[in-house]
Amino acid sequence: MNTYIKTILLFTFLVLTSCEDVIEIELQSVPPKxxxxxxxxxxxxxxxxxxxxxxxxxxxxxxxxxxxxxxxxxxxxxxxxxxxxxxxxxxxxxxxxxxxxxxxxxxxxxxxxxxxxxxxxxxxxxxPVVDISGITQSRNRGFDEEVLEVNVNFNDPVEKGNYYLFRYWEDGDLLVRLDGLKDEFTNGNPFSWYFEKIEDEDNGVEEFVSGDLVFIDFFGISKGYYNYINVLTQQTGGVSLxxxxxxxxxxxxxxxxxxxxxxxxxxxxxxxxxxxxxxx
Structure with a gap:
């Protein structure tokens, strides 16, 4: 019986190993740009x-x-x-x-x-970019009401067609977060834009806690660049440029x-x- 079991196991091993094929992926080669x-x-x-x-x-x-x-x-x-x-x-x-x-x-x-x-x-x-009227924190504006978020407050000019870019990163982060904004529904009014981090163990993302330092760059951008960065952030999930x-x-x-x-x-x-x- 033991010999029979060993024979079956050996046969199974040979079948499984013989089914392993090396798959070569042929990628299209294009000249560098x-x-x-x-x-x-x-x-x-x-x-x-x-x-x-x-x-x-x-x-x-x-x-x-x-x-x-x-x-x-x-x-x-x-x-x-x-x-x-x-x-x-x-x-x-x-x-x-x-x-x-x-x-x-x-x-x-x-x-x-x-x-x-x-x-x-x-x-x-x-x-140009407008002045920041204040930076605050909250917990009730994002996807998770228990998570800390930072708020950038400013007054949008009356002129139509203003576009903005926010760049955030926590002290020690390797990647930055990019958010584009247009004033289609906020023209001429005070406005506040928030940023939060939802914990993601798989990607090593931790939510903000007391004492964390976050850096914020606030840009005035053109419509053309807004459209460009909008597509870019959609393709990259909003991180890194x-x-x-x-x-x-x-x-x-x-x-x-x-x-x-x-x-x-x-x-x-x-x-x-x-x-x-x-x-x-």
Whole structure:
């Protein structure tokens, strides 16, 4: 009997192991595209003269080792009213810096990049942001009435068509939370926007507790960037700006020499208020 059982077990093992096939996933290979991270953020009540633009190239989905930063490109931003040029100097690590940018509210600017003999361009307007009237905490506005949440309060201007971006992260977080907002139903009125964290053990997310420090960036943004960030946050679940997304997301950076080779990323100019809040 023991010999019979051993024979059956051995046969079963051989059948199971022989059914193991190596499945090779063949991913579509596409040429790398230029990725432009050009967020010129002017912190309110500062000069805003120091700005950075980062260039890299896209990589295959599973490639985490390839060095993707771009050097040797020509990068400049132009004031479209007086044609003043601001040259961004190559730092040989993918970063391009300037220390003489002059931010002007509601002024239109054009980004010009020459890379690999091709000319990329994008145009945006520097959008102002309203003052924050107060930052408070509560427990009764979110999905869970037992969870602490932070509230950013402000007065929306009477002018129609205002768009905002909130960026939140707790001290020590690796990823940020992004929320876009338009004043379609709040135009000209006081408004409060909240942020909470629901505990998620699987992803290591813990709800806010007393003593936690949360950082808040509050931006005024254009309608075009609002639409872009809205799609991006839907695809990434609202976290991180540069996580992997299911499909390529087209920004406003156009390749004027080769329309089939447009860049990824977005050229934006915003005014921002940076704040922090400690939960009581």
């Amino acid at each position: 230029l990725v432009i991270e050009a967020s010129l953020d002017w912190e309110k009540n500062t000069l805003g003269n120091e700005q950075m633009i980062r260039l890299s190239t896209s990589t295959p989905y599973f490639d985490t080792a390839t060095n993707t930063f771009v050097t040797g490109a020509s990068v400049k931003v132009i004031n479209n009213s007086n044609n003043t040029e601001f040259i961004f100097e190559d730092q040989n690590n993918g970063d391009y810096l300037t220390s003489d940018f002059v931010p002007i509210i509601n002024q239109s600017y054009t980004l010009e990049i020459i890379y690999n003999g091709e000319y990329y361009s994008a145009t945006e307007t520097l959008i 540069f996580g992997t997304i299911p499909v390529p997301l087209k920004g406003n950076c156009i390749n004027l020499d080769n329309p089939d080779n447009d860049a990824y990323g977005y050229f934006r100019l915003t005014q921002v208020i940076r704040s922090a809040y400690t939960f009581q």
